[in-house]
Amino acid sequence: MLILHHAPQSRSTRIVQLIAEMGIEAEVELRLTQIPRMDGSGGRDPGNPHPEGKVPLLEHDGAQISESNAVMLYLTDLYPDTALGRPVGHPSRGAYLSWLAWYGNVFEPVHLLQFAQLSHPALSASLRDVPAAVARLQAALAERDWLVDDHLSAADILVSSTYGWLPQLMPDDARIRDWVDRCLSRPAMRRVSAEDKARAGA
Known part of the structure; x- marks a missing residue:
């Protein structure tokens, strides 16, 4: 159950x-x-x-x-x-796992630090920062419509949720805005x- x-x-x-x-x-x-x-x-x-x-x-x-x-x-x-998801053995399994982990290890923490107006060289050296996180999204979405491969995955739902809750954090980037809209506008x-x-x- x-x-x-x-x-x-x-x-x-x-x-x-x-x-x-x-x-x-x-x-x-x-x-x-x-x-x-x-x-x-x-x-x-x-x-x-x-x-x-x-x-x-x-x-x-x-x-x-x-x-x-x-x-x-x-x-x-x-x-x-x-x-x-992408099951074990799927060609996109590695990318799927990486995006899921990246969200918790990098994406949410750097946005939380920015929201709290906290900064330190050790943090930026380890986690990078919001511009670096956004650049990674931009690079992925420049190649395809979804993060992992050519189809929606749980990773898209997870990462886009940050911009769903806090749209003011969304960068002024057409590809990212279109991707968030594709994720959040599904029935x-x-x-x-x-x-x-x-x-x-x-």
Whole structure:
């Protein structure tokens, strides 16, 4: 049995969007939970087994998977026929894994540091910075419409989610804007976004 602990309009929204895009909503029980929010609202939910009280957290027959990129990899490996992942042996498997890891190791951290107005030579030497991250996106999207290969993948949903939540961070680049629009305008993505707003309002 698959259970996703989800807080509306949070990082776990992109997992709900992936599940919808994969067409496996009937296979996953969605358990709504509260989390501490940056504005001071919310709080830790004792019913959420995540060790830090965060989301997403996926449970599968007793196993617990946290972190968005890990949850996405787990789901797309579990359902390889849905075509949102790239299974072992696929020519694009390496690129798929690299983009998923890059998001958590580089893309989100450098944007968070910029948002917090924090800088240090050690950080830029290790993580680089937002311009370097944007340059990598530009290089990939100059060659194709999607990050991994010629088809949408969970990596596109993951990376584009940052610009979905914070559109003011989106660079003034036509290819990146078109790619984000292709990702976010898909029917499943729009439906989940609307449903999530309704959940948050309730």
